[in-house]
Amino acid sequence: MTEPDLDLAAVGVGPFNLALTALADEVPELRFAAFDRRERYDWHPGLMFDWASLQVGFLADLVSLIRPTSRWSFLNYLVEHDRMYPFYIAERFHVPRREYADYCAWAAARLPGCHFGVDVTEVTWDQAAERWVLTLREVATGTVSVRRARHLVLGVGTEPALPEPLRRLAGEPSGQRVFHSGEFLHRIDAVAEAGARSVTVVGSGQSGAEVFLDLLRRQRDAGWAVNWLTRSWGFAPLDYSKLVLEYTTPAYMRYFNALPPATRDRLIASQWQLYKGIDTETIDLIHQELYDHLLDGDRPPVTLLPATAVRGAELAEGGADSAEGGAIRLTTRHADTERESVLATDAVIAATGYAARRPDCLAPVEKLIAWDEQGRYDVSEGHRVATVPEVTGGLFVQNAELHTHGAAAPDLGIGAYRSALILNAVTGRDVFRVPRDTAFQTFGPLGSPAGPPPGPAAGG
Numbered sequence: 001m002t003e004p005d006l007d008l009a010a011v012g013v014g015p016f017n018l019a020l021t022a023l024a025d026e027v028p029e030l031r032f033a034a035f036d037r038r039e040r041y042d043w044h045p046g047l048m049f050d051w052a053s054l055q056v057g058f059l060a061d062l063v064s065l066i067r068p069t070s071r072w073s074f075l076n077y078l079v080e081h082d083r084m085y086p087f088y089i090a091e092r093f094h095v096p097r098r099e100y101a102d103y104c105a106w107a108a109a110r111l112p113g114c115h116f117g118v119d120v121t122e123v124t125w126d127q128a129a130e131r132w133v134l135t136l137r138e139v140a141t142g143t144v145s146v147r148r149a150r151h152l153v154l155g156v157g158t159e160p161a162l163p164e165p166l167r168r169l170a171g172e173p174s175g176q177r178v179f180h181s182g183e184f185l186h187r188i189d190a191v192a193e194a195g196a197r198s199v200t201v202v203g204s205g206q207s208g209a210e211v212f213l214d215l216l217r218r219q220r221d222a223g224w225a226v227n228w229l230t231r232s233w234g235f236a237p238l239d240y241s242k243l244v245l246e247y248t249t250p251a252y253m254r255y256f257n258a259l260p261p262a263t264r265d266r267l268i269a270s271q272w273q274l275y276k277g278i279d280t281e282t283i284d285l286i287h288q289e290l291y292d293h294l295l296d297g298d299r300p301p302v303t304l305l306p307a308t309a310v311r312g313a314e315l316a317e318g319g320a321d322s323a324e325g326g327a328i329r330l331t332t333r334h335a336d337t338e339r340e341s342v343l344a345t346d347a348v349i350a351a352t353g354y355a356a357r358r359p360d361c362l363a364p365v366e367k368l369i370a371w372d373e374q375g376r377y378d379v380s381e382g383h384r385v386a387t388v389p390e391v392t393g394g395l396f397v398q399n400a401e402l403h404t405h406g407a408a409a410p411d412l413g414i415g416a417y418r419s420a421l422i423l424n425a426v427t428g429r430d431v432f433r434v435p436r437d438t439a440f441q442t443f444g445p446l447g448s449p450a451g452p453p454p455g456p457a458a459g460g
Contacts, residue, residue: 008426009134009149010034010113011120011359013041015412016398017155018104019062020419021113022072027423027431033147034155037119037139041108043101046183049210052097055238055279060413061100062107066420066432072111077103123152124364130392135361151394151426154362158354158399165313166202166350169328177327178313181207181351184214188349192222196346198300198326202310204230206238208351209278209286216289216302225300227345229332231309238277243441247274248408250417250453251439256406257381261372264403274407276353307335316344356400369395372403379404382421382454396422421454428456 008024010017013036024032059065061074070076074095078084108114121144122135131148138145160180162170170178177196179187181203191199201212212228219226228235246252256264293299312331326344333340356376362369370378370386378386379401384394398418402409420432434453 003145003147004031005131006033006147006149007031008151008153008423009132009147010153010155011123011134011361012036012154012156013038013108013114013116014155014157014399015043015062015104016415016418017153018108018111018114019415020153020155020398020422021111022062022070022107023067023416023419023423023432024113025072025111026067026070027427030423030427032113033115034113035115035118035120035134035136037117039117039139041105041114041116043104044182046185046187047181047207047210048098048101048185049214050096050098052210053094053279053281054097054100054412055094055206056412057093058095058100060411060415061103063416065413066416066434072107074100074103077106080106120359120361122364123361125368125391125393127390132393132395149393151396153394153396153398153422154359154400155398156357156359156400159357160350161353161355162350163202163310163352165310165331166348166352169313169315169348170350177347179349181211181349182354184211184349188214188218191347192218192224194346196222196224198225198227198345199347199349200227200229200330200343200345201349201351202229203351203353204228204232204235204278204306205276205351205353206278206282207353209235209282211349211351213282213286213289216286216293219293219299219302223300224346225302227303227305227343229305229308229310229330229343231335232272232306233335234306235283235304236273236277237280237283238275239273240279244274246439246441247271247406248411248413249438250408250414250435251437251441252443253405253408253414254381254453255443257379257404261403264406268402268406271407275410305332308332309335311340313348356402365391374403376403377401380454382425383418384425394422394425396425398422424456425454430456 007030010020013034017034021034024030058074062072063070064073078087117139119137119139120134121137124133126133132152134147136145160182166178199215201208215226293302310330311333314329316327316329327346330343332343368388368391372378377397377400383396385397387395399410408414420434424430
């Protein structure tokens, strides 16, 4: 039997499309499905430290900032697991990361709109039918089928980004000692078992800080020296002061989207502490561990190098037994003195962030999509990608619009809001009430209108 056309299809089920799925579940007349090639929901397993906390408050769950009464809220998850009173007494606004991951997995396993183990291999546009056509492949069986949808939303996430010198080494047979921080918990035991005498972390965001802290805590057993490099001026904190946090609100997103592209790019480069710094709790834990290291007196050395960029990387002759004392030679450059140095190490963990990726399934329709001069999506205020006129169906993105919407784009606190905008546009009505007053600041010049959130624009 032929499956009915969908009103909205979602590709990828990360936190943002999971939020979309949870809110769509409250629109019974909406034919919706979200597809993901993975067998089940799993969120950053390679960085799921038992002790790590979420960097945003628990209200930044899948639904609460738009529909706090939803059965898919974090508070209802607590009720379902009989943890409401312990949570109430704990008074924790920032919940353990593993608890948030379990909450999302709980929702993903129960939401009827989620379809795991289904790979979207190709997307085309049927102009006569005015439908997106999705080719689906069941991962377990290889069975191929087709679904059609009026509108499409991409939530495929980002991919690990490694600097060129490290990317080249990671691709070689000996690259098991050079890997991205997203694989840390899957790979670090093998590094220890191989007898690494020194480990180097490159990058000073939250992931880099957590990896560095974990390496310090393993140091007594592993016996390795630990180095931490960042090209930034210092190991700087996230700016979580209240008025700065307003730069992650819908109000600032709307203002940011209306700016010229060159201005947006300049601002993103200058606002990195909104989304790339280290939370102060982790910095405090690191300093405590370093102080304990000082008291021990007999641990291998720990070296922190700010303003230090990796300019080159190569395998040392003789590997780990080389005269330099490490399997890998990193050529570094100090930003202030412009001096180059060589650091020998046995393993490198690149906490160098993630980059937006263009999913392979879009290849057949790439010429129908408007791209900016840097090959990025041209995204409207309502998170809809510009397309050629003959494409009448909406193409929306989640967390692929840092360049058009600012630092709020990857923030979990914007997930429910963005999903509500998309669902309002797709249904052609305000099925969800979206907040209008989200900041005390007026971001434009004096007298600028705040501007309401975008209304429905993609129905039909």
